Amino acid sequence: MTDKHLEELASEIETSLQSGAVTEQDRTVLKQVQCELQAVLAVPAPFASPPAGLRDQLSRAIGQLEGEHPRLTSLLSKSLDLLSDVGI
Secondary structure, three states: OOHHHHHHHHHHHHHHHHHOOOOHHHHHHHHHHHHHHHHHHOOOHHHOOOOOOHHHHHHHHHHHHOOOOHHHHHHHHHHHHHHHHOOO
16 A cells, blocks of 8 residues: 555545535545544554554445545545555
């Protein structure tokens, strides 16, 4: 998993949260994913490992957001693919 990709996802989530274009339910899911991402990004790359719940949160967020937020859903899907690629 690359820090660049995670930073891009974190930025997209922040933009979505600030835009007001998401429902409260979506906002809750995005905030959970954002907290997990910030925890990963706070640790230097060689030592970082995704929190155990990040994969599940990404899966739930994809299911919940895919109809109304295609760009964000695409980023979440890419993150999930990256987790799979590294064996998580």
